[in-house]
Amino acid sequence: MTDYQKPIPAIQPWTREFWNATKQGKLLIQKCQDCHSMIFFPKKVCPECWSDNLCWQEASGKAQVYTYTTQMDMVEPKFRADLPYVIAMVDLEEGIRMTTRIVNCNPEDVTIGMNVHVVFEDISPECSLPMFQPADETLRRLPPCIDECESLATRSGSPVSPDTYETIIYDIGGKNGAVCTITLNRPSKYNAINYRMAAELIDAFRRVRDESSVGVVVLTGAGEKAFCTGGDLEIFPSLCEHKSSLNWLSHEGLDVQRAISGCEKVVICKINGHCLAGGLELALSCDLIYARESAMMGATEINMGLLPGWGGTARLPRSMPIFRAREIIFSGRKDYPAKDMYDMGLLTRVFKDDEFEEQVETVVKNIASKKPEALRMGKEIMARSVDGCDIETALSVERNGIQWLTYAPDVQKMMEGFRQKPSDLLARQKETNLRSDNK
């Protein structure tokens, strides 16, 4: 009970009786002695006539499902272990409609009008939560035991931190520690992603967010054969079960994408070899993508009757003209040369193999020399602008963001400098322009 991590109801003087009853497996409702209204959730006064002459009555606990929805994704992390789960409104026999959860059954078996009975989940010494299970015992099923829904930490093995990373390398370098390089480090497996690598990537990108010296993150692959060829074959058997495949998509997949795309630093993807399936999706979560001329790319999921599920099907058409994105996803080709991907509008740039390291380093150095706050703000404004908010909203985010940048002491000092004589001003302007020209 003490390990219950989800929110616990705050008990008020006028709800204490209700919660005390839940501990004894009873569902109480209130009745107004004056206008005879039934009241739920407990209140101080009757919402119909404002009388405080209320009494308690025990409900039978029998109800019918009025409506419901199945939560598959998009929940607070603390609720994730419960996915998928059913949130429902049920009508009690006594005429009360309450919001609750339908438990102890397959979400697919829930129907509107289904008869349900109250059950209580013990969550704290003060209260138990009323939920409902099918009245029909043949539909009941106990929740999976802990072994079945093992956590990400369990699936990925030992604790995850830079000291214990097994599948990636986390290295902070560059001038004043402004560049963090995260290297996918399973070169003998073409840097394929397994549970461990997913957990380490999530950890690394969350960690780098708080590294104040770092302005730019470079994501690349070890060795010369591959950047990343997607999910490791070793994970596929584990995806046969509904819950595990959902976990792989919504826990590992979504968390990796969010950790990268939501990183407040500029993330540069450096594609040094084959970049396929999940590897392409990692690249799509980054801010800039540079590739070696010899790199081969593609989305191969459809060859297995699937589609890119780590953001690729959604992000590819947002990253290039949709008629080209469709070809990449529908063809399943794994041999798009980097140059073709560039021509199709996907990549930032392609460099010749023998110039690749040097050219990317020049870009990284240049961007890393810029003010981190300006980079962060630029990333945010551009993301808002392309991610579907209307132009007026995007312009207002831009105005506010840039005004915020303007008030930084160093920028104020520079502005103040422009009070000087016009000739000085000209010299300064020249100097500022020159500075921004150097690549």
Ligand SMILES: [Zn+2]
């Ligand atoms: Zn009343």
